[in-house]
Amino acid sequence: MITFLKDRVSVVRSAGMAVLFGVVPLSQAFAETTVDIRGMKSKSESDVLQLIGGRLVYIREKEANSWRANDAAFMVREILQNDGYHSAEVTAKVEGSNMIALIVSEGPRLSLGEVLIETDGDGDVESLHKTFVTPFGSTTPFGAGSAPFREEDVPKGLEFVTRQLMAEGYWSAEATLKKKNIDPETGEVDMSVSVKQGPRFKIRRPTVDSPDGRGVKRAATTWQPFLEEWATTENVNKLRAEMLEAFTSRGYPDVTVLMNNRLGYDSYFPDFTIMLGVRVKLVDIKVDGLSRTRPKRVKQIMEPLKEGWYDEAAMNSKVKELLATGAFRSVRIEKTEVAPKRINATLHFEEAKAKEVTFSAGADSFNGPLFRAGFTDRNFRGALRGFSAGMELSGRGILGEVRLTDPWWRGTDVQRGHRLYSLIKAYDGYTTYETGYESSWEYDVTEHYSMKLLGGLSFVTVAEEELPISLLGDTQYFHTWVKFTQSLDYRDSKILPKSGWHVDLPLQIGAAIGDDTNTYLKAGVDGGIYLPISDTWQLGIGGFAELVTTSGGIAQLPVDLRVFNGGARSVRSFPERELGPSFAGDPYGGDFSWAVNTEVSKSLKGPLRAVAFVDAGAVTGDYTGPRQGGLEIAAGLGVHIDLPIGPVRLEYGHNLTQDDAEPSGTWHFAIGTTF
Known part of the structure; x- marks a missing residue:
């Protein structure tokens, strides 16, 4: 008897004779099995084999036999039936130790x-x-x-x-x-x-059952705003979530809220069962798992949640904010009873890599190519502050900046920011050299209302090029300014809005201190509304208006402090900033600028959308001599690709009010919404 052992040498003794066998590995005892598909008419053999992919590996690596051939036939039959060949038949035939033939009868395709x-x-x-x-x-x-x-x-x-x-x-x-x-x-x-379709249902008066009678009044104040609203999945889910939060935010972390429904002719009646459990207060917050982050800093951020009824919704919100810094991979909350109706919360952290060096590249129709290199520390000195330093090179200049951001200034929900920068930027007709410092405070008053205060001081030099010195205003000056912006935002998304509206109200005062001191006040409004027409069609209307008044007249105000128009976010028949007063084709701005944009878009496939738009706008100034800016109207088409960073836009705006020396139209490539 001879025994073969895979990948080994075997010695066999028989009839007084020793024989040495060099055994060939079984996997190499035969060539790879070939699967040959025959009879295909509408599809090629390579198409089918590619779709089957890795599932054929185990057949090709083994010796051909009937059951492996039947497996291959089953795979091909499944592929064809999924493509509409409902009566497809595949017959398997073994034509040797390394050959399987599959004979296909496609039949009709549905x-x-x-x-x-x-x-x-x-x-x-x-x-x-x-x-x-x-x-x-x-x-x-x-x-x-x-x-x-x-x-x-x-x-x-x-x-x-x-x-x-x-x-x-x-x-x-x-x-x-x-x-x-x-x-x-x-x-x-x-x-x-x-x-x-039947009638569209509205949310009617719910019923609330509580075994011990607690929570019924609180439930009533919670569901009251939902009465007579459409019973859409969005509204029903929101009602359920707010009912739960009404109790978890008031010291009932273990509350159970069950929701069922009854249907009338056009009425949706929610039925709630509430079991509150024990109401508890939060005594202390402990932290665990920190090595790079200062525990004292985390406790400072969480301090407002202590010594009151335990608010689980607020706790979860704070944890989400901590994760948003990028300093942590995960945060787990553990609650421990320390006395009757008293608990401690322990936050178990898993820290993430906070430092990184980044390189990026891009382009747009105004700046041309953009290259940026930067360093970021999302947990600067272990205090959960964001530090970044970087340099950006574009077709129009170079920017170097250093930023420091504190999301919880002095333990509050106010975001504090500092920025040092140096900028060289070439505009049409002049070049600006600026070095300065900016400081900011930002606070979200409510979910939809926010305020931002900025201030800055910089030294600016404006270099004369094509524009004459008489149109540039002061060319060397210190610029000091304060800007306050209020924002209302009811969009469903700030990055890719499909419905809702928003409005910003900026107000800025400042002074240009050079050979003369020129103070100014700049006020504006901008925003937009998004109206879904159907699942695939959307209407958007937006725009802006900006006014600047000065102590010495607009001609004395430095050119880079004036207002401009034209570009991918204003009147799109003009290149960036080129609508309005100009000298030999180079714009020099004005004291009032406005634009209105109307867009209709349709989803095509996946993230791709087609857009048609009409823009109107103007820039005015109290100049004499050079050409003034009148009303301009544009109409155009574009394609948007909706990405997580915002819509990538390629658009062409045609000039419907073209005058001498004005462009007939302009192409724009930009990232972000128009308004």
């Missing part, structure tokens, strides 16, 4: 044809259609051509439509397949879907 949505209400038919066909394209193997028709996707699509309508407040909505027709020549499957 694809998704026309889908007609019939509704008894005023629902967005386009949106319902998009929702219904979603499952048909979700697993298209070959990623191109018409979506396959799979019978199992029909109930999924109907369920998606029903869920969407319920989320919008139509709790009795029902979607059913009314008709299905298969074209025998093309294989297209046309369907008619009947949507019974």
Whole structure:
């Protein structure tokens, strides 16, 4: 008897004879098994093999046999059926120790044809259609051509439509397949879907049950603002969350709030069951796991939460703020009873790497190419302050700056900032050299209302180039200023807003102290509103107005303190800052600038959106001689790509009021919203 041991040498004794066998590893005893797909008509063999991918590895590395061949046939059959070849057959055949043949009979392909949505209400038919066909394209193997028709996707699509309508407040909505027709020549499957939308429900008076009677009055004050609101998923979830927070923020960390519902004809009745548990006070806050961060600093930040009823919502909010600094990977809260109705909270930290060196590059239509290198310490000297130093080089100049930010100035919720900077920047007609210091305080008064106070002192030199010295104002001066801004923001997102509105009201006073002292007051307003028309269409209206008044007249105010217009965030038929008074094509600003922007956008696919816009605006100044700035109107088109950093915008604005020496239009490339 001879025994083969994988990857070893075996000595076998038989009939008084010793024989030495060099054993070949089993994995190398035969060549790689080839899988040959035959009979494909609409797809290539390489397409199918690529889709199967790594699942064929175990077949190719082993000797061909019937059950491995059947496995390969099953994989190919599954791929084809997922692409609409519902009757596809794949026969496996072993043609040697290293050859498997798969004979394919595709049969007809069924694809998704026309889908007609019939509704008894005023629902967005386009949106319902998009929702219904979603499952048909979700697993298209070959990623191109018409979506396959799979019978199992029909109930999924109907369920998606029903869920969407319920989320919008139509709790009795029902979607059913009314008709299905298969074209025998093309294989297209046309369907008619009947949507019974029913009435839109409103939130009516809830019932509240509490075993011990506690919490009923507090619950009533919480749900009262929701009465007669539409019973959308958003509003219902918000009601549930606020009911819970009404008690966790008042010393009941272990409260249980259960929510069910009853439905009337057009009424959504929430039913709450509340079990408060024990009300506790927070005695002390301890910290654990800190090595680079000062424990005293964390306790200072958390101090306002002590010596009162334990507010779990406020505690969670503070923890989120700590995580937002980037100094920690995780924070876990542990509550310990230290006396009846008294607890301590221990924060268990896992610190993160706080220091990093970064390099970045970009471009926009005004500055040209941008390159930046910087160093950041998100936990400067262990005090949870942010320190950064960096240098930025662009097509228009160079900036060097150092920043220090304290998110909790003196243990409060006021954010304090310091900035030292030096800037060289070339504008059309002149170049500015500026070195200075800025200081800021920022406070979020409420979720939607914030205030910011800034002050600064700098030394500025303006170098004459194409613009004559008479149009530049003071060219060497100290600039001191204070700016106060109030902001109201009700957008659903500050980065990628789809609904809501915001407005900023900046007010700035300052002085340019050079050969003469010129004081000024600058006031403005800017903002916008976003109105969703449907799931895919959106209307946006925004703009700004800015006025500067001076003690010595606008012509004496340094050119870089005046107001300008034109560019990617104003009237887009002009390059940046080039709308308004100019000399030989170089702008020199004015004392009043305004713009109104109107945008209509449509989602195309994924993050891609198409945009059409109309802008109007002007710049005025009390000059004599050079050309004044009149009303300018632009119309244009663009493409936006919605990314986590904001919309990346490529737009062209056409000048509808073109005068001599004005551009017929301008291309813009920018990142961020228009307004």
